[in-house]
Amino acid sequence: MTRLTRLTLTTFLSAGLAASAVAQETHPETGDTLAADQTFTYRILDNISSIDPQIVEDADGSDVVRDLFEGLLNQDENGELVPGVATDWEVSDDKMTYTFHLRDDAKWSNGDPVTAGDFVYAWRRAADPATASPYQWFISLMSLENGDAVVAGDMAPEELGVEAIDDTTLEVRLTSPLPYFPQMVVHSTTFPSPQSVIEEHGSAWTSPENFVGNGAYVLTEMNPGESIVREKNDQYWDAENVILDKSVALIINDENVALTRYRAGELDMTDIPAGQFPRLRDEYGEEAHSFPKLCNYYYTFNLSESGPEAFKDPNVRKALALAVDRDIIVNNVMAGGQPPAYVFTPEATAGFNAPETEMAGMTQAERDAKAKELLAEAGFGEDNPLSFDMVYNTSEAHQKVAVVLSQMWKQKLGVEAQLSNMEWKVFLEERGNQNFELARGAWCGDYNEASTFLDLLQSDSGYNDGKYSNAEYDQLLEDALTAEDTAPLYTRAEEILAADMPVIPLYHYAGVYMIDDSLKNFPVNNIQFNWYSKDLYKAAE
């Protein structure tokens, strides 16, 4: 480039910038001056599984899909339901039939209108065995009429309990009056998909050149291992209120490298590696965020036939749970503002009142004393020490937690815990086949309701790897499916867990992120971490 052209270009560019700065309005609500460059760049760990709403199965993928497609309902910054393609809905008296009214100005990015039929197509597609969606089970979870039969291939997808009454009216029939059903249509599996495009291009419909969506953004670049770029969709019904022009996910596997790139100004948001939050908080102040997340972290006892005899005694389980100083784990190991856990369900879950458990009310010294007492009662002591294996999936943070746990047990109770770690898939296989004694577990809620956690410990749950079984507990969850007020049932269920102690809750997750000061409106109060690029904007620095 010659000096002259460079000069001209610079002048031209700065003139352009100046012009747009003048033209830049302020934010209609907050009054912030908007930055000229409305690009949001954030880090994700790995390639996403898909951008097909019915196929996607990972959290990072769902974040992208939430920008590219819009479901019936969205969530606001607090996780409350707000209109999406549906403006409102009615529910029948028996709470088994939902009627959603769709806005008539919603459009696909190719200009076609979004109709109730697009939702019917998508939901049938998700349930259809031919689609082979890994989230096919979500249709069963939604309790859609004939859902199980369609998933099993015993009925045609057309039999599914979802129907387009007309272009803007969608009727959904359920088999049980799920109180949290409206929350479920925020999930990407329920987003509409463009039938004509899918039929024309087959599985290649998700590539940027073929892509058609109804979200606030369209897919413009997909660079595996490098980046995913989505840009504002002018056809979106509310495009005039969308401020952010571009949302870019950079795939950076190493979180420390990502942090370096954040510090170099290449990212607006990145994860804080375990243990580094206090240091970054000192250095960057408010840019280092910690907020509760709808996930728990625990260890599960193997209570099945193959599990150790000692674990069948609730006193042993309680002793181990009591002797854990959770404050050390959350303050010294994780150090990211994670709340210590004395119950299974995160306390921030909507409509959940955690019971006052005995353990939570004690000081650590009292807990330790009680633990010693219980373990002695169970017949373990210096001459007969309790010994078991504990296993976690390979990760630096999990290792730290496991080492701390085993040390606490050793020092306080004389318990010998042998640690081993396994690669993820091996770990899942072994835990799923009850080839373990004590194993790490964690779960993030599929929807913001306590049953998404408590269901895991139901006797017949596929996730119940410890094979815990309690008839009263099962009955409570069964009742909760149809109860008017579920809160007392869930509280009681937690009380049973506190008495039986089939798992040792350790802490509830926190979202620990660096978020650049210029990025506004990131929904840190949405405990499900469902965020939409359309709600974000960048303020001028």
Place this chain on the structure above:
Amino acid sequence: MLIYIIRRLLVAIPTIALLVIAAFCMMHLAPGGPFTSERPLPPDVLANIEARYGLDQPLWKQLWDYFVNIVLHFDFGPSFVYKDRDVNDIIATGFPISLTYGSLAFLAATLVGVALGIAAAIRHNTWIDYFAVSLGIAAQALPNFIMGPILILTFTLWLGWLPGGGWNGGQWQYLIMPVIALSTSYMGSIARITRSSMLEVMNANFIRTARAKGLPQRSIIWRHAMKPTLLPVVSYLGPVFVYVLTGSVFVDLYFSTGGLGQAYVNSALTRDYAVLLGVTILYGALTVIVNLLTDLAYAWFDPKIRY
């Protein structure tokens, strides 16, 4: 010579087939599968998915179908994990990237390594020698996973000269750090091998004869010492070339280059069978070809070798 090449290529086919069979068996022996997940899929759902990918067939049939699809359609199958993509597509996007920064790193390592080694040998026991040797050892001792973050810290955070990662179609700014990170340790080894080989050659009888004839030093080094010096280097370079292309996992990890190395390791971790096999075949074929080229290069470097 031609017959030799054809024979070597023909032998390669059963070699690669055996490699695939071995990889296939090891893959299926590893616990867990592509659809093992934290939430165990209901049996109906799992059956649907397995049927879709042919995993409900007996293993021998899966392997047979796999070969048939490759031979007849050059189709390496779909990815089980990245549902929007198939193996051909993953290789087609990832391999050119790996090939680009891999070749550049190979070139840099060879040129700088050989130059350093020769300089060190010619100026044996002078500061140039010491400098080259310590540089070589340092480069070799610095592991990739330290090199990556250090480069990013230096050039991106402190100096602000280079982007901290990405590929961007292979623009030069994005190439510098991956190439440095990948080439240094090989550069060190090449320098060491070249140096000791050259020292040995310079003490050989034919060099003494050349000196006795009164040939100038330059002519001795370039005309007589060079080829025998490079012979052990070439035998080292063959595998290195394959390594820089295949061993580039850390480059992909640290620099988000999107190459094939990361796809390969991920496919093993996620049990993405088809991707794992496809990339194994590619790397196998690459190894066979590079080995053949190395052997042919021998003949050029050493006239005593004939095929």
